[in-house]
Amino acid sequence: MNLLNKIKSLFIKRIKVIKEVPVEKRVEIIKEVEKPVEVVKAVVIEKPIEVIREIEVENRAFELVDNQELLVKDKIIQLVNTSNRLDIATGYFYHHGYNLFANSVEALVKRSRTGPTNVPVRMVVGNLGLEDEIDKTTAKLVWRFIQDKDNGIAIKTVKNRRLHTKLYLGHNDKETFILFGSSNISYAGLMENIELNTIETVPYDSKRATLFREWFENLWQIADEIDAELLQKIIEAASEAEEVLTLDDYTLRALLLSIRFLRETSKENLFYYQYEDAISVLERYNLGPKYTGVMLAHEVGLGKTIISAKVIKTLIEKVAAKKVLIATPASLCEQWQGELEDEKFGLSFEILDGQRLRNADRNLFQELDHIIVSIDFLKTQIDNYNIADIDWDLLVIDESHYLRNKDSQRFKEIKKLFYSAYFKMLLTATPIQNKDLDIFAQLSLIDESIKTLTERGVEDLDFETLRERNIIRRLRSDIKEFERIIPQRVVHPSNYIPLNESLRELYQKFKQFITQNCAYYPLIQELVSGFGYIVPFIQFVYLQQLCSSMEAFIASVRRLKDTIGELIDSGSVGINIQKYQQDFDGTDEAFNEFLEQYGEEQLERRGSKLYLKVKLSIEFPEVFFESVSEQEEISREGTAVSPILASQPDGEIAGGRFSGLRGRHLNDKFSQTQLQAKSSTCCVLKENPGFDCVVGNPPYVRQEELGKDKEFLSIYETYSGTADLYVYFMERAHYLLRQSGWFGMICSNKFMRSNYGKPLRTYLETKAQLNQIIDFGELPVFQDAAAMPAIIITQKGKIERQEFLFVQVKRLDFDSLTEEVRRVSERLGQEALTGENWTLASFAETQILAKMRIVGIPLGEYCQGKIQYGIKTGLNDAFIIDRVTHDKLISEDPKSAEIIKPLIVGDNVRKYHINFQERYLIWTYIGVAINQYPAILNYLKQHQDRMEKRWDRGNHWWELRACSYYEDFEKPKIVWGAFAIEPHTHQVKRFFPIPLP
Known part of the structure; x- marks a missing residue:
């Protein structure tokens, strides 16, 4: 940004250049007020003083x-x-x-x-x-x-x-x-x-x-x-015109449109505090040149990346930032890229690494506007690519505690960027790791007043002012405290009063009418495609009103009648309504007949103001409710509620993220389809409601296949963005158990070792007594699926110490699983569940592992954290080829061999050797000159349609996704399968691994 533009941005006034001559380097703005105009002079302060530029600013903003x-x-x-x-x-x-x-x-x-x-x-x-x-x-x-x-x-x-x-x-x-x-x-x-x-x-x-x-x-x-x-x-x-419906009407129209509204607004679904904190960052930036840096120091799990992405998106949209650089640990580069590219924000950022830059014939840091780069790359390459000489509008440093040592090379090199960046943002959950000076080293990058701070000088600082000026910090306890300000819905165990004969008849008639005769039913089915649970919910709304207030019920039916009439008259609600036109004929008469026969008559017969609260129940009332006598029922007082609501954990959604229709569905999706009228028997909630046991085999649905429904699952304690569907079945099953009830499922064993399984492991450790874990590893229990199953048996209830049987099944040719468990089981205790992952091994094996931890160096530490995934293609059918295709492509064009690499998957890694299956990878990395490999290009064209649809492809349809460590694949490496019955590890040099189990 040149001098003139900088002055324009300061004054936001019309600037008329009277005299303009070249200026260099830093300038100091000296403002002199003269009437009737203001004169601003920009003077070079580095000797010798060469030029003066005078700028007249007129009295009106222009x-x-x-x-x-x-x-x-x-x-x-x-x-x-x-x-x-x-x-x-x-x-x-x-x-x-x-x-x-x-x-x-x-x-x-x-x-x-x-x-x-x-x-x-x-x-x-x-x-x-x-x-x-x-x-x-x-x-x-x-x-x-x-x-x-x-x-x-x-x-x-x-x-x-x-x-x-x-x-x-x-x-x-x-x-x-x-x-x-x-x-x-x-x-x-x-x-x-x-x-x-x-x-x-x-x-x-x-x-x-x-x-x-x-x-x-x-x-x-x-x-x-x-x-x-x-x-x-x-x-x-x-x-x-196509009717544009809104959420203003308190009728069926609002219910229908709420689904469309959720679809259209779910792209940016942030928690309330994430919006607030993003606004706080932007407000600080708006205070002026002294406040262009901020540290976001939220506790782990509160979404610093999300908040930062919102800030980045806003600055870009407001044209306040064009050149944006994000520096993060190498392991988080792709996570950042995915978060920014997600439909919530829709921002395209390029990951730059050594190989990408070497393959380019130009400096991509200067050419690209939105860049993600690893902190360690900057440490060694910042000068080679003149990165600090670029005027960055926004610089984001993730995990800024990496810069806590102001004497380190990393700090000294990255510090150079802060001279050329205008807006700066530091992200860290642990701003202080060893000593107080840790945080001041980081803050010195964004606050001029402490750039020369020493340990002795820390004592003289005004800590409160420093914090207010530079740091936005939020703890999990802050969120809970905020939620207490909002009145919470409290659900009490309730008494249920039976409907009298006439109301019970009306209840059944309307239920039949709304499902069989009502013409809007097929319309709902199409409008709420993918949200089918809304249909029983609509029934629930009207039937609950009937049980609560006859006046409200009749008024709602009348509104429903009027609304459907409006939909018919308009001829359009955003879908092809014509195919339903015949069904709609007579709808008005049907409503009139219903109201005349049942509604108006009931209003007249009702007489007294007896508010019959709720008479809905679920399919298994004996599990959750017990009968009471009619005399007890009449004598009790209190507000009755639907058993569906009474059976919810708290009646609220964790974190306040979802509410209303979607929240109720998420609390118990399947129970809404089980609404039905029961007999006149009254019931109250049991002291220990729930099932004696829950058993099952949940569907094997990977997290990639969950689609938009994944966001709904965040209400679960066991939620992780990469968790497969079975995780939530396990939590839900435990919720449906009574205290001391038994749980047994066969499901994937991956939660026991994976990162996404950590919340589930914590849930099981604290809320259930583990009884047996029978792990089949990679044995083919299910012939048609590589499920890697395990049987988990627990008993619901909080316990002080875990003790359970662990079985590692290594063969399937046994006569009795019970006998096999008795033969090879090991009894493990609480110590097997401590640490980041469960250590499911015998006592002797555990002792050996403990000794290794004491005297040895963990592999991750030895490799300095460089433990990488294999290549992820997004479409294995296109990129992975067999030997025949390999030979054919090379025979057509020998140059093809340059980007065809031998490939192994987890199952190829054996104890002392690689079981190579003659599979190869077409390695079309980002920036590959594909026209130099015509045989491969022609081959890939047969998959072009599917390759273009990959969400994680490179810049062109033929390219693999961005990866910051491609160069590591060419080096000697140790590879192992992520999941196996026993360790299979081997050192290889020429193979490219791919992350299949």
Whole structure:
């Protein structure tokens, strides 16, 4: 950014260059005030003083807005937010443009409207007066303006001449804000096109403001009202438009649309505090040049990466940051890239490493704008690629405690980046690891006042001021404390009162009517595709109202009738409704008949105000409820609730993330399909409800196949972003058990060793008594699936110390599993469950492992953390070939051998040798010159469609995903399968491993 632009950003005023000569290096801004103008001088402070540049700043704020550095949309919002009256003249007016600032307009109307005759917003729109220029959805919006007389918005058009003006005038008591130029009210004009507009602020009574106001007043007087002929055209166009439904209606429409709303808004589903903390970071950045650095020091698990991604996205969208560099440990590079590319944020970042840069014929740090790089790469290569000489708009250092030692080479090299970066962000969950000076070394990178700090100087610091100025810190306990502010729903064990005969008849009739006769049923099925649990929920809503309040039930049925009528009349709800038209015939009559026969009669017969609370139960009431006598039932007092709600853990979703419809579904998805009316027997919640035992074989569904449903699963204690589906079955099964109930499932054994299994391991350690673990390892228990199963048997209940049988099954040719367990089982204790992973081994083996830990060096430490995954292709069918294909490709083009590598998977690794199966990898790394390998390119084209659909591909469809350690595959290495009955490890040199078990 040159000097002129820096001064412009400081003053945000019109700058008129009187004299411009070259300047170099650092400058000091010296401001001298002279009337009637302010003069700013920029002086070179390095000797000799060579030049002086004088810049005149006029008394009014003035900017150019072209959708490049500044978005027209943002400036219009700013204009509207500081005004109490708004006048607009635009040649073209489209709903997608108006919606960009509609909320600000509505807020202006609310704060400025003083009476029915007061109209704070006036618009003259050109295209309404043009033949065939009325956009259908826009017409619907205009028709809403005309219909709603109290909306504070008046609209006119120009019929006989073409209106080509683009003017936005905002007024308050002191100032007038003028934006005019080339931007119509359209999405392209306010966001996408390269436009040319000016925006300025002038005193309200100035000549310039008066001229613009008079011009608009004259236009308003000569503009045409919306007459009957034009109104008819608008109505016709609006009626043809696809109906845009909202969540405003408290009816079936709201229920239906909530599904669509969840779909459309789930892209960025953050916790409340993550939004708050992202805003806190941005607010600090907005304080000025002294506050461009911040440390985000949240406790582990609170989403520092998510918060940072939100900040990054906002700065990029607001054109406050173009060049962004993220430095993180090498093992986290791909995780960062995936998080940013996720649909929540939709940001594309490139991972740069040594190989990628060596293969490029240019400096990619200068060419690319959004980059992820490892901290250790920067430590050695920062000067080789002139990274510190680039003006970075935003620098993010993840795990900044790596920089706690200010005397280390890593600190000294990375420190260079902080001179060229404007916004800086440090992320760490452990800012202090060894001593207080750890954190001050990190803060010295973002706070000028402590750059020369010594240990002795720490004692003289104002810690509170330093923390407030530099650190945003949140603990898990903070989240819990915040949640206490929000009233929690408390569910008490309740008494259930039976429905009387007439209400029971109405209950059954409506249940039958809503499932068999109601014409909106197929409509729901299509609208909620993928959310089928909504159908029984809708039944539940109306039936619960019936049991709670007859008035509410009848009112809801009437609203339901009216809503369906509106859906039929509109002819469109965003899907092809025509195929349901025949089913809809007679719907109105069906409702009338139902209401006449049952509803109105019940209202008359009801008489007293007996509020029959809830008479819904689940399929196994004897498990959760017990009968009480009619006398007890009548004498008890209290609020009755649905057993479905009463059987929830707390009636709330952990962390407050989900609520309402989705939260209730997540608490007990399957129970909603089991709603049914029971007999008149009353029941209360048992003291120890639940099943005596739960057994099963949960589906083998990998986490990659869970799709969007994965986010729903975060309510579980055992949730991990990479956990397979069986994990949640195991937790849910334990929840359904009574205390001391028994659990038994055969499922994957991967949770016992994997990172994603840690929450489940903790859950089982603390909430159940482990009884038996029978591990089949990689034995083919299921012939059609590589499931690696284990049988887990537990008893529900919190225990002080674990003691259980562990069996490592090494063969399947036994006569009796019971006898095999008795023969080879080992009794293990609590010590087997300590540490990061369970150590399921005999006492003798455990003693050997403990001795090795004492006298030896862990492999991870010996390798300095360089333990890597094998290559992940995203489409093995395309990239992995057999010997025949290998020979064919090389015979067609011998150069193909350069990027065809021998491949092994976990099962190929044997005890002392590699069982090579003649499989090969087509190694099309990012940046590969694919045209130099025509045989391989032709071969890959047969898979092109599927390769393009990979979410984790490189820059081109033929490329593998980004990987920061490709060069390691060419080096000698030790490989092992991630899961096996016993260790299979081997040293190899020429093979490329791929992460299959």
